[in-house]
Every structure is written in structure tokens, then in C-alpha cells.
Amino acid sequence: MAILLVEDEDGIINFVRRGLESAGYQVLVANDGIDGLAMGLSTDVELVVLDLGLPGIPGEEVLRRLRQRRPTVPVIVLTAKDAVADRVANLEAGADDYLIKPFSFSELLARIRARLRTAGQIRADTIAVGDLILDLAARTVSIDGTVTELSAREFTLLETFARNPGHVLSQVQLLDRVWGYGFDGSSNVVEVYVGHLRRKIGAARIQTVRGAGYRLVEP
Ligand code: CA
Numbered sequence: 001m002a003i004l005l006v007e008d009e010d011g012i013i014n015f016v017r018r019g020l021e022s023a024g025y026q027v028l029v030a031n032d033g034i035d036g037l038a039m040g041l042s043t044d045v046e047l048v049v050l051d052l053g054l055p056g057i058p059g060e061e062v063l064r065r066l067r068q069r070r071p072t073v074p075v076i077v078l079t080a081k082d083a084v085a086d087r088v089a090n091l092e093a094g095a096d097d098y099l100i101k102p103f104s105f106s107e108l109l110a111r112i113r114a115r116l117r118t119a120g121q122i123r124a125d126t127i128a129v130g131d132l133i134l135d136l137a138a139r140t141v142s143i144d145g146t147v148t149e150l151s152a153r154e155f156t157l158l159e160t161f162a163r164n165p166g167h168v169l170s171q172v173q174l175l176d177r178v179w180g181y182g183f184d185g186s187s188n189v190v191e192v193y194v195g196h197l198r199r200k201i202g203a204a205r206i207q208t209v210r211g212a213g214y215r216l217v218e219p
Pocket residue numbers: 007008009051052053054
């Protein structure tokens with residue numbers, strides 16, 4: 001994972017890059033808006049520091065297009081423009097934060113750390129297995145962007161599988177974790193609910209391992 005710096009001024013590039021690298025971050029640099037947008041779309045980039053005055057595509061436009069494709073990546077805008085109206089416009093266009101030039105490195109670092117902490121919390125609320133994404137806060141599942149409704153029990157069952165992707169879970173383990181210890185082990189409730197899930201998320205995603213149990217796979 002890396003921080004992408006989109007900036008055309010060598011002095012600022014060197015000062016920010018040196019600082020971030022000595023703070024332990026991997027840094028990628030784009031010198032214009034075209035490269036900045038292309039590189040910002042990579043999922044290897046976990047945060048973008050974006051100058052607004054850029055050759056190629058202006059920073060405002062990079063921000064707008066980046067937001068359409070990667071709505072959750074944190075973006076900190078660097079701007080020489082000190083007008084309040086510009087700041088408000090930037091935040092409305094999807095910047096998470098902004099710094100007015102000239103800024104101190106320690107201030108930039110503090111903003112980056114704050115944004116990465118928040119982003120980490122958002123990530124911890126989802127579990128992804130390939131294109132299947134569980135939103136633990138909303139209790140919904142989406143596949144390739146399409147949200148599918150699950151009952152509370154179905155969601156808990158799928159969450160149990162998703163926390164152990166590729167691992168075989170036995171009927172007894174699933175009963176304990178999803179229905180609670182002591183649930184009647186002779187019941188076929190696991191089989192029934194696995195059937196429900198297969199209908200909703202696609203049969204190929206949950207494999208039966210004969211005599212052992214079930215596992216969640218990426219089809
Ligand atoms: Ca510039």
C-alpha cells in the first residue's frame with residue numbers, strides 16, 4: 001500500500017517524499033493530472049495527496065473523476081488558493097481534507113495519519129471474499145456492486161464463512177457459531193440455510209466437502 005503524491009513542483013515533491021519515506025510510508029509520485037488520475041485508480045494507493053494546480057488535468061477534475069471511481073479513498077488537497085469559497089468547493093467535490101501552501105510537514109503527516117485511521121475503521125467494517133463484500137455495519141452483502149438481502153441468520157452464517165475463506169467448516173462448528181452451542185445437532189438446519197445462501201449468492205460459492213462440511217470459495 002502506498003501514498004500517492006500528485007504534484008508538479010519538485011521542491012514540494014522532494015520535501016514530502018523524504019518526510020513520508022522516513023515516516024515509513026511507500027510513496028508514489030505523479031507529476032501531472034493525467035498520471036495522477038491513472039495511478040490514483042490503483043487499489044495499491046491507500047491515500048492521495050493532490051495538488052490543485054497541475055498540468056494535464058486540473059486537480060479539481062482529477063478529484064471529481066477519482067471520486068466517481070474510488071469513492072472511499074482518502075484525498076488530501078494541497079492548494080495555494082486561500083479563498084474560503086475554494087475550500088468549500090474542494091470539500092464538496094469530495095476532498096477529505098485540505099492544506100494551504102506553504103504547510104509544515106508535521107501538519108501534513110498528522111492529517112495523513114488521521115485519514116488513514118478513519119479509512120482503516122471503514123475497512124474493518126467490511127469483509128471481502130473476491131467480489132463478494134459483506135458490510136458488517138449495514139448487515140448487507142453485495143456481489144459485484146449489487147446488494148442482496150439476507151435474513152439475520154443467513155448473514156451470520158455467511159459472515160462465519162467469510163471470516164474463514166477457503167476453510168472447511170463442519171456442521172457442528174457452524175451450529176455452534178451461528179445457532180449457539182447446544183443446538184440440536186441432529187437437525188438439518190445448517191443444510192437448509194446453506195441452501196438459502198446458495199440461492200442468494202450463487203451455488204458455486206459454497207462447496208460441500210463430503211463428510212467434512214462446507215467452505216466458501218471464489219467461483
Ligand atoms: Ca502545482
